[in-house]
Amino acid sequence: MEIINLYGEVNQLGGVFVNGRPLPNPVRLRIVELAQLGMRPCDISRQLRVSHGCVSKILARYNETGSILPGAIGGSKPRVTTPAVVKSIRDYKQGDPGIFAWEIRDRLLSDGVCDKYNVPSVSSISRILRNKIGTLSEPRQCESIKTPPAPLQYGPVYPYPSYSGPGAPTGTRTGSGPAGHIGLPRSWHNFLGIRAFMDPAAVPGSDGHPAKVEEWTSVPSMTNMSSRSFPPGIHGAEKSNNELDVRFPQQSSSSLPGYLSACAHSPPNQYCVYGGPATNYMSTGHHWQPQPSSLTPSLNSRMTPSLSPGLTQRKPPLNKHHHPAHRLSSASWRHGGNTMDVK
DNA sequence: GGCGTAACGGTTGAA
């Protein structure tokens, strides 16, 4: 694979990508737009010079979640050290300053504060004691000596408090199955595309979080994409991409509101905020707080127009079977007098 | 030829 510069590589189609990093939102948006215009995925792939696997994935995700945004990269599973757990630990510690971490762990279980799936590990408890309750007392040096009576399973800690439903883990992780977009393993994902709809106030927009756009702003040519074609309000998201020499001509007829709503599931510095302040579309900041019914976001309701006030009506989900008449030549095509130059 | 997806190597960020 040819390395064209510090950041970008070139795929087989000649498109530039950054390994390990999501495509810029404008490109993702463009993929969905083109698909909604009836262009076949293979043509989109060629047109945007994005691998068909990626096109397929993005469109599948969009169909699934209603969001064009990438998932949350990095980070860890939702913390098990919820305020309630910390409070309990504090209480235990206050009640018995000499209590050991493993004893706390046992008590969390026996008292029902946690279940076996979300009980913090001993090391986590130790860290809590050290970092959050450190001032209470510190007989901790003994903890490494006083070991639990039996080897406890410190394995994965499970993100969902008291989650013991049918899908409860059987010794492995909870959350989604492999590649699940529904039972998303991290709480961010539980409201993929949902939060911004449900709680516009939770979409702070440009709140000072610096968007990590440096790579893409450096990418020489993300295959000629232009921000012109994106709906108002999304422009903030592609701000950085304006610098790209990208050329997409037509004013997009598809406003595709809500495409970017799912940025709530991305951390503030998440690269998905390519363009920084996408004020009304992107939520920054982590939203680890419990999400009501978050495990089963209604994907059917995700596109409910009423959930996206002020935004134009969502288009229906993409049809998997595009009408042949909508096939577009990859050479050039016109929209509103503008011509898309493929090369 | 088009499409879905596993494998792969990479990035990221909380613990």
Add this chain to the structure above:
DNA sequence: AGTTCAACCGTTACG
């Protein structure tokens, strides 16, 4: 401060 781990990414190759 550095490491680990598990999430995600897009590309590639295969069926």
